[in-house]
Amino acid sequence: MSESDVQQLVEMGATPAQARAALKQYKDVMQAAECFFEGKFDHIKEENVESSMENRRARPATPTDDDEDMNSDEEQEDEADVDNYVDYDSDFEQMNGISGNAAGNANVDPYAGIFFSKDRKEEVIEVEEVPEIMVIDETKETVPLLTQGQWMKGCPEGGEQSFLFSLYSQLSTPSAPCPQDCGASIPRIKGDFFGLHPDFAVYIDRLRSRVTKICPRCHSKVCLACGEPVSVDHEKHVSTGEDPLFHCSNLQGVILGVGLTMLEELFNEQNQDQLDIADPSMRNTKRRKTDGTALDVDDEDVLYYANVVGKKAKGGTGYAGDVTEDTTGQLKALAAQRAKDEKIAKLLSFIRLFLPNLNREGGGRTSDYLVHPTTLAHLRRRFNHICSSLLRNDSLADMSDRSILYFELLEWLETISNHEALASMMAMPIMVVSLVKAVNAKNNQIRERTIVYEGSSGPRELLEGIAIQAQAALKGLEGNKVPETRPEELTEEQKRMTIDTKEKAEEEIVAPISDENLKLIRFCRRILSTVKAIDRSLRDTKGDAFVDRLHSSLPRITSSTSPTKYRMDPGASEAVVQQSYLDWATRTRFEYCDLTIPVVGEDDADITPHYKFYYDNEARMLANSDIPKRSLAIAKELAILTTNLPVSWGSSIFLRVDETRVDIIKALITGPEGTPSVFQSVTFLFDIFLGPSYNQSPPSVKYMTTNGGKFRFNPNLYADGKVCLSLLGTWQGPGWVSGKSTLLQVLISIQSMILCDEPYLNEPAWASSSGTPQSQAYSANVRRMVVKTAMLGNLKSPPEPFADIVHTHFRVKARSISSQLDRWLSMDDGKQLTADGGVYPGNAKSEGSASFAKDIEELKKLLKKLEG
Secondary structure, three states: OOHHHHHHHHHOOOOHHHHHHHHHHOOOHHHHHHHHHOOOOOOOOOOOHHHHHHHOOOOOOOOOOOOOOOOOHHHHHOHHHHOOOOOOOHHHHHHOOOOHHHHOOOOOOOOOOOOOOOOOEEEEEEEEEOOEEEEOOOOOOEEEEOOHHHHHOOOOOHHHHHHHHHHHHHHHOOEEEOOOOOOOEEEOOHHHHHEOOOOHHHHHHHHHHHOEEEOOOOOOEEEOOOOEEOOHHHHHOHHHOOOHHHOOHHHHHHHHHHHHHHHHHHHHHHHHHHHHHHOHHHOOOOOOOOOOOOOOOOOOOOOOOHHHOOOOOOOOOOOOOOOOOOOOOHHHHHHHHHHHHHHHHHHHHHHHOOOOOOOOOOOOOHHHHOOOHHHHHHHHHHHHHHHHHHHOOOOHHHHHHOHHHHHHHHHHHHHHHOOHHHHHHHOOOEEEEEEEEEOOOOOOOEEEEEEEEEEEOOHHHHHHHHHHHHHHHHHHHOOOOOOOOOOOOOOHHHHOOOHHHHHHHHHHHOOOOOHHHHHHHHHHHHHHHHHHHHHHHHHHHHOHHHHHHHHHOOOOOOOOOOOOOOOOOOOOOHHHHHHHHHHHHHHHOEEEEOOEEOOOOOOOOOOOOEEOOOOHHHHHHOOOOOOHHHHHHHHHHHHHHHHHOOOOOOOOEEEEEEOOOOOEEEEEEEOOOOOOOOOOOOEEEEEEEOOOOOOOOOOEEEEOOOOOOOOOOEOOEOOOOOEOOHHHOOOOOOOOOOOOOOHHHHHHHHHHHHOOOOHHHHOHHHOOOOOOHHHHHHHHHHHHHHHHHHHHHHHHOOOOOOHHHHHHHHHHOHHHHHHHHHHHHHHOOOOOOEOOOOOOOOOOOEOOOOOHHHHHHHHHHHHHHHHO
16 A cells, blocks of 8 residues: 555545555555445544545546556556656646645636647657458458557647557557456457447447456456456446446546547548538648648638738729629538538537536546546547637637537537546647648558647637627627616506516517527527636636636737727837737727717707717617617627737728617728838728618718818728728629628728729729829829828827727837838829829819928827827
8 A cells, every 4th residue: 555545545535544444455546446436435534634624625636647547567667658747737736836725725826837828839750550450240340440540649748648558558458367366367359449430329339348347267347448346336336327438537538539539530521521512622632741841721810811911913893702602502511511510419429428527417437536647638639629620610600500519519618627637628728730741651551740739729718709709799689779768757557557567568569589599699698608617617626816817818809998008118129019019909909889979968858879970860760779680690790890800910900889789880990011002001990880771781881081071092982981892882893792791891892992002093994004103193192191181180180989099000000100101201202182192183172282291290200209
């Protein structure tokens, strides 16, 4: 009996006296723990009660290295490898000199410095072997076996690799010695543990019927997974539903490993099928390269609209989208997707039964307390791959349509967060493949590849992005809120109304919710309840400090009521400045705010508020309206906009949505970095209204940065604020597609139009005039206009509600803008500013003799003041 064995049982909740008694009667920790959980040693009392209570823990502790020792001969031989394993719970507490009790203190964060950093890269050599097969005796069917290379695949952690190797080696040996020391050996078939059957249920049934064997010599019952006896007390539970597959943690490790391998293969196979349906020409283009070059992987920070910034093909159209759309087979594809989602969800649900779960029906089993060290490895490399793929979906509407799959995913996340040994995984970065290097095959049977893994967003961080979308969708589905009014004195007749009559009257007022709206509401609420449940579990298992630090690293929508003041160190490098700008823009790109105009008179009979908004009259006419289809469209729109607005050092889109009227929106678009752009670093304001027929028809959009209706910066942006764009129906070309086109498409199309290198070319008649003197003169005049209005004017009098955005934008970019202004001044042609670009000589109206240099000098002074 070693002290480490005693301590292991103490960590599981036993008192030292109970631990010693159990180990005295049984020769190994596993069997002693099993009997302890069955209550055989409850009658033993600790002499020192105070000491006993100090050693008890409300939840099972995350196993330490010693805890994970299954005491098998092979694991003892690999003890040196085990030492390399970093337990992300208990070991870190020991490293920092923090006791188990201290770790449970809500004011202490024993995990500081780990989990949240994605700046990790690991290089691993993975082996690809010739598949093995097994013939099923009963049916003569051939079933492939999970090879050691497949079993180890995708694990970049050295310590976890040693545990995976140890368990695979143990369960691959052809026999297990009888634990009663009778000298007999019990046959063990590798295929029973590692057979990849077409159906997971078949695998489970076969394993259940074969994992327990009777020793041919002493006739004792033995679990072939751990090599330990199945106790008589354990056998008593069989009739009451006790499953032999929960006998030991080894079974947990192998079942999850095989089940998640099957799940991953099914998920990847169906993703490839979906890709083929969407575009057959793309088949296999995303597979791993074998020429030593980088793997084609999607960058989590690169969105599909990234190409709008920078060099674009010259043209004079200014609209987005394709003129035709192939809708062939869409209903068939949706039905196929639904069937695939149901299949994956069913498999997820089945595998979830074997996750460590102390709250399972009937109470926790042995394997729920003795979590196998490979369990975390399986979840982090296989489940996280699927979790990451699903949670990166930027369409809440698509998730809602596939709710059968996403509901099961949320169940997994809650179950994982509920167990102390697994909960930290929610905050740990997901290691994804970033590079694949091919290595020549050693022989005809084995091929090695060097895989480079790097950190990416963890499950909780990914879930936060979905939660932000869900909150926005719910806000959109609430419709237009009725302004609160002071309660009026009830009449005698109203006072006599019965409660039943009141309730009936209220029911008549409430508009019915459509099935589609109700479906999205329920899905959004499920997401938010999962987030709360996960955070609550993390606080219970990891402490308040852990959760607070996790929350500080999550993406957030900031509040306009508390603007962030960004000031850059004069000595900061250009890379630091640009990253700071990107961080700030990401946090502030979408916000709710109050766009109403305060009521002047208290006795004003009209309680409908006015708004600081071009479409104020149209908005007031729709006050308190409830249009279900419109509400659903706005909800889906807001869900996309909250996390998908493009931000970059070059050009960003900032939105402000009224907090009670989500159909009232203001947008600020900044111009691109680079030459010869005439819109570099400028700020343009747009008012947007989602009208009564949205999104059956496009939104109303008005361009507001016009110097009081005088300046026309672009052939597609009129001085009166009209925006010429085919998506808006104000220009020829592909128009708005009911139910499919989005406000985000409109914003990006406007951004692309404004960001063009030569605005002169946006007039179709001049589209082939690139580089001509007329185009150069037009650009020079636009630069004079944007300095006067879209830079100097906006900085002196920032448009509401973007004052903090404008100030921070110019403050952080002050150094870059100063250099840009010097360059623009050297490029100027010395002509006077004209209001329409100087291309209509007969109608040109001079704006006076104010020089371009004077405006630039004033702007530079303001930039210096901002920096100071």
